[in-house]
Amino acid sequence: MGVTLPTPGTVLKALDAIPDPGGAPADWAGTPILIVRSGSTVRAYVNVCPHQGRPLCLPSGRALVSEGRFIVCPFHGASFELETGACVGGPAGKSVLTPAPVRVENGQVIAA
Ligand code: FES
Numbered sequence: 001m002g003v004t005l006p007t008p009g010t011v012l013k014a015l016d017a018i019p020d021p022g023g024a025p026a027d028w029a030g031t032p033i034l035i036v037r038s039g040s041t042v043r044a045y046v047n048v049c050p051h052q053g054r055p056l057c058l059p060s061g062r063a064l065v066s067e068g069r070f071i072v073c074p075f076h077g078a079s080f081e082l083e084t085g086a087c088v089g090g091p092a093g094k095s096v097l098t099p100a101p102v103r104v105e106n107g108q109v110i111a112a
Pocket of ligand 1: 049050051052053054073074075076077078090091092
């Protein structure tokens with residue numbers, strides 16, 4: 001599908017730099033990746049909304065996480081499950097965000 005994800009082991013961001021619940025872009029120069037968290041649940045997705053291809057975060061990098069469970073696209077309000085990336089409401093239909101596997105180790109979010 002042409003998306004290059006970070007090599008496993010790449011450090012993407014300090015966990016405590018990500019609002020909880022909330023999200024922030026990965027510190028990685030390749031394919032834009034948004035890391036989201038709610039408590040101990042941490043996920044990352046390619047930072048592109050399937051609706052119109054815009055980022056899933058605001059220009060400031062802040063991501064909207066509703067009820068600790070849903071990533072809400074700031075442009076037209078499509079909602080995606082934080083844990084699965086599945087669209088559950090709004091204009092993005094039955095799309096699913098492209099996952100970027102991550103793990104947390106020593107307070108860092110690392111590509112898995
Ligand atoms: S670009 Fe995300 S809902 Fe439209």
